[in-house]
Amino acid sequence: MKKMRNVFILLSLVLLLLFSAACGSKEPAANGDNNSGGEEEEAIVIAGAELGEHKITVAKLKEKYNPVEEDVVSVNSSGNENEYSVKGALFSEVLENLGINQKDLPAIRFVAGDGYMMEVPKEVLEARDIILAYEINGEPLHEKTKPIRAIVPGERSMYWVRNLVKIEILEAATAEAVSKLMFLESVVSSMEEHDYTYYESIDKAVLCKKLPLPEEDDTVYLKSSDGLDKNEKAEVFLNEGYIKITGEASPAYLSPNLPKGMHVKELLWVGKADVGILSVEQGLKYFTPVQKGEAEGILITDIFQEVDMADSEKYLFTAVDGYEVEISKDDLAKGVVFIKDSGEVTVMFDGLPKNTTVKGLVTITALEN
Amino acid sequence: MPKNSTIKIALLLLGAIILGALLREAMFKVAAKKTTTSYVPALQINGDIKNPLTLLDEAEFDSVDFEYKGERKRGIPLASIIQSTEPITEKHEILFIGEDGLSALIDGSNLDGCHILLSENGWEAINLLHPVSSNVKRLKEIIIIAPDAPLNFGVNIISQTENLAYFTPGQLYKETGVQMPYFEGTSTVTNDGGQNSVSIFTRRQLYPLRDLVDFSEAEQFVVMGAKGETLYTSDPGFLQVNKNFLNYFSLDRENEIIENVKGFMIAPPSRSITDLYHDTLHYLQRDEKVLLLFLDGFGYHQYEYAKENGYIPFLSTLPQAEKALSVYQPVTNAGFAAMITGKTPDENGVYSRDQMDLKTPSIFAMAKQLGKESALIEGHIKILNTEIEPVLNIDLNGDGKNEDEIYSTALEYVKDANYDLIMVHFHSIDDAGHSYGDLHENTMEQLKVVDGYVRDLVEAWKGKVIILADHGMHSTEDAGNHGEFRYEDLIVPYIIAEGGRIE
Numbered sequence: 001m002k003k004m005r006n007v008f009i010l011l012s013l014v015l016l017l018l019f020s021a022a023c024g025s026k027e028p029a030a031n032g033d034n035n036s037g038g039e040e041e042e043a044i045v046i047a048g049a050e051l052g053e054h055k056i057t058v059a060k061l062k063e064k065y066n067p068v069e070e071d072v073v074s075v076n077s078s079g080n081e082n083e084y085s086v087k088g089a090l091f092s093e094v095l096e097n098l099g100i101n102q103k104d105l106p107a108i109r110f111v112a113g114d115g116y117m118m119e120v121p122k123e124v125l126e127a128r129d130i131i132l133a134y135e136i137n138g139e140p141l142h143e144k145t146k147p148i149r150a151i152v153p154g155e156r157s158m159y160w161v162r163n164l165v166k167i168e169i170l171e172a173a174t175a176e177a178v179s180k181l182m183f184l185e186s187v188v189s190s191m192e193e194h195d196y197t198y199y200e201s202i203d204k205a206v207l208c209k210k211l212p213l214p215e216e217d218d219t220v221y222l223k224s225s226d227g228l229d230k231n232e233k234a235e236v237f238l239n240e241g242y243i244k245i246t247g248e249a250s251p252a253y254l255s256p257n258l259p260k261g262m263h264v265k266e267l268l269w270v271g272k273a274d275v276g277i278l279s280v281e282q283g284l285k286y287f288t289p290v291q292k293g294e295a296e297g298i299l300i301t302d303i304f305q306e307v308d309m310a311d312s313e314k315y316l317f318t319a320v321d322g323y324e325v326e327i328s329k330d331d332l333a334k335g336v337v338f339i340k341d342s343g344e345v346t347v348m349f350d351g352l353p354k355n356t357t358v359k360g361l362v363t364i365t366a367l368e369n
Numbered sequence: 370m371p372k373n374s375t376i377k378i379a380l381l382l383l384g385a386i387i388l389g390a391l392l393r394e395a396m397f398k399v400a401a402k403k404t405t406t407s408y409v410p411a412l413q414i415n416g417d418i419k420n421p422l423t424l425l426d427e428a429e430f431d432s433v434d435f436e437y438k439g440e441r442k443r444g445i446p447l448a449s450i451i452q453s454t455e456p457i458t459e460k461h462e463i464l465f466i467g468e469d470g471l472s473a474l475i476d477g478s479n480l481d482g483c484h485i486l487l488s489e490n491g492w493e494a495i496n497l498l499h500p501v502s503s504n505v506k507r508l509k510e511i512i513i514i515a516p517d518a519p520l521n522f523g524v525n526i527i528s529q530t531e532n533l534a535y536f537t538p539g540q541l542y543k544e545t546g547v548q549m550p551y552f553e554g555t556s557t558v559t560n561d562g563g564q565n566s567v568s569i570f571t572r573r574q575l576y577p578l579r580d581l582v583d584f585s586e587a588e589q590f591v592v593m594g595a596k597g598e599t600l601y602t603s604d605p606g607f608l609q610v611n612k613n614f615l616n617y618f619s620l621d622r623e624n625e626i627i628e629n630v631k632g633f634m635i636a637p638p639s640r641s642i643t644d645l646y647h648d649t650l651h652y653l654q655r656d657e658k659v660l661l662l663f664l665d666g667f668g669y670h671q672y673e674y675a676k677e678n679g680y681i682p683f684l685s686t687l688p689q690a691e692k693a694l695s696v697y698q699p700v701t702n703a704g705f706a707a708m709i710t711g712k713t714p715d716e717n718g719v720y721s722r723d724q725m726d727l728k729t730p731s732i733f734a735m736a737k738q739l740g741k742e743s744a745l746i747e748g749h750i751k752i753l754n755t756e757i758e759p760v761l762n763i764d765l766n767g768d769g770k771n772e773d774e775i776y777s778t779a780l781e782y783v784k785d786a787n788y789d790l791i792m793v794h795f796h797s798i799d800d801a802g803h804s805y806g807d808l809h810e811n812t813m814e815q816l817k818v819v820d821g822y823v824r825d826l827v828e829a830w831k832g833k834v835i836i837l838a839d840h841g842m843h844s845t846e847d848a849g850n851h852g853e854f855r856y857e858d859l860i861v862p863y864i865i866a867e868g869g870r871i872e
């Protein structure tokens with residue numbers, strides 16, 4: 001009995017000392033902020049063109065979303081690592097609540113209270129979790145880090161923006177506008193043709209590397225008239241590829257050295273940098289043909305919308321024989337493109353003088369304003 | 370008595386004060402250390418291990434006392450650190466890398482006397498029983514290197530006929546890499562004066578594939594990742610070590626990163642097993658009937674060997690098989706799914722034995738769209754969930770095999786004029802390959818049996834026939850297996866023929 005009491009006293013004393021020790025040690029590590037009442041005011045804004053501005057308070061982040069806790073290692077630009085345990089809400093869940101899927105976003109930008117901004121690209125958004133952290137190492141954020149610190153486990157610390165006040169959803173980095181649009185049927189008419197064995201038949205094809213495409217940009221965009229599209233590595237497209245121009249499924253992007261899954265049948269158009277090449281034959285299937293005067297064909301305006309033609313006051317229409325016609329932006333809606341019985345790609349403008357009709361149309365160029 | 374008890378209490382109090390003071394000091398030590406954690410450099414333990422480790426604190430492991438140059442020291446036994454990382458193989462080497470780039474390699478089989486401690490020299494390795502040169506100060510990384518790690522752990526460099534080289538993450542550290550600046554992004558600061566942008570680059574340690582293997586002649590390559598990512602390229606690119614796995618990437622196209630890359634094939638065949646979908650669709654659209662004979666686990670090298678040695682008299686009468694590339698991982702589910710969807714595993718969702726559901730439509734759905742009747746004839750269990758229910762076959766006659774039942778069922782369907790598309794899955798070549806080995810006499814005999822089944826089915830069919838395999842088979846010490854990035858598993862025969870009897 002007596003022994004136990006002694007132990008009890010000892011324990012209480014030790015506890016007392018421990019407590020004071022704990023208090024003493026807390027001071028140097030203290031955060032300088034125990035004011036949890038300020039949380040009501042602390043908020044971040046999520047902004048986007050379609051979304052508008054959404055303000056979310058830190059208190060709401062804590063209350064509404066499952067807290068995630070994770071041990072993370074940050075690596076700074078000189079390669080030094082630091083380990084933290086962080087607690088916060090998942091950005092993807094916040095987005096989900098706004099009807100947005102993180103993986104679908106083209107890019108976001110973190111904006112800090114001091115004006116620092118950091119763009120987060122699509123690859124990171126697709127592959128990583130983003131934690132909107134409100135606690136680090138079991139303690140509320142430091143005054144300078146509040147209201148939120150972005151944590152992107154697995155990514156460099158430059159994305160781990162402190163004092164995060166705003167997250168902007170960026171628009172898709174649109175592919176470069178087309179300033180020179182060509183017509184495949186006219187383009188290939190002057191190109192060397194090669195035999196291409198396609199199942200039972202021997203068809204004709206042209207080499208992709210001989211197409212009048214610019215050097216810039218290392219991807220090639222390909223779209224089929226069934227609506228499917230893909231990006232191909234330019235080096236693969238140019239080194240290995242053919243455009244088959246006769247027979248089944250033509251025009252088709254093919255290569256005898258590539259699996260068939262990489263081929264594109266019934267090719268509507270090909271784009272590289274600011275040049276596009278469109279098949280009128282496939283266009284007649286893809287767009288709704290329109291009757292304009294005597295001609296039935298594809299509206300120039302439909303084509304321009306599809307390829308994202310560069311905006312200009314004037315466009316130059318050029319034929320294979322060098323004939324040129326300048327058309328103003330306002331007259332574009334009058335134009336239709338079709339294939340004559342002779343096989344020539346032709347553009348005709350309903351209501352404009354006859355000499356604006358271009359037979360053997362090969363190029364439309366957006367003229368510098 | 371009371372006096373005694375007073376002394377006791379006094380002693381107790383004294384004891385408590387001393388103990389308290391000690392504890393207090395200890396706590397301060399902990400606290401002080403906590404606040405300086407960020408100044409302690411991290412020690413990385415990476416390489417051919419299951420659990421990479423970042424060591425920031427000695428207290429994460431139990432330390433022991435030892436004597437070094439007449440001084441008492443305290444450190445963590447290296448063996449306990451290594452053990453916690455779970456090396457891939459029992460036999461391994463350990464590479465110490467210092468901040469100055471100085472490194473030392475020791476054999477991992479005997480780690481007695483090896484300690485890791487935190488001193489004024491940062492992390493330090495003191496190896497009492499190894500040469501003094503193995504004692505590295507300002508340690509940055511410890512790399513575990515497994516010379517005999519299983520092929521699936523690292524990256525394999527192969528051609529259509531040869532497995533050329535193999536590197537694990539650990540082994541790559543012994544190679545000479547290059548430091549390359551890598552553009553990470555741009556950050557911007559707004560001041561009163563306007564905006565200031567800075568481009569951030571990090572330096573990455575990369576290993577050019579050109580330096581690892583000589584392939585001066587080749588112009589095309591295919592790279593595959595663990596999830597079945599498949600990239601055709603004419604630029605060989607680089608490998609990068611990420612703790613315990615490897616990434617592939619090319620510098621000029623920053624988007625082209627394959628995480629956890631498994632293999633790199635030089636001059637791949639133009640055919641892929643995914644062609645099956647496209648070829649079948651082509652024939653169906655032309656109103657031709659198609660019979661697909663899926664011979665499980667039948668590698669191209671087995672086809673060639675069997676043809677030379679007379680085991681496949683019927684297949685030898687057909688046009689010479691083309692080489693087709695399987696997918697990673699070359700196992701039944703992934704190969705089968707790639708064949709019938711025309712897509713690689715990263716797109717169709719089936720990249721190992723663990724997935725059954727297709728994310729993209731199969732040839733059976735396309736056939737249905739075209740108003741065609743199709744049938745899938747398999748063994749006793751369903752392998753994938755497809756748009757049609759398979760016809761399953763059990764061993765009815767009790768001969769220990771269901772291959773003969775599959776054959777009988779298939780023959781009935783083939784003779785039934787209602788079917789436009791029939792796929793038959795024979796699996797006994799794979800079974801024999803696993804049991805005996807890819808080129809074993811028994812495997813070849815089984816191939817001969819299947820060759821007979823194939824003959825009867827092709828002769829009874831009116832339409833196109835495509836014969837192919839999901840993956841191949843390689844020899845192991847005791848029998849055979851597949852599922853690795855190696856030519857025996859990845860290159861399979863692909864035959865297109867006409868049905869009917871050859872007169």
Ligand SMILES: [Zn+2]
Binds near residue numbers: 665666701702839840
């Ligand atoms: Zn199989």
Ligand SMILES: [Zn+2]
Binds near residue numbers: 803851
């Ligand atoms: Zn198998």
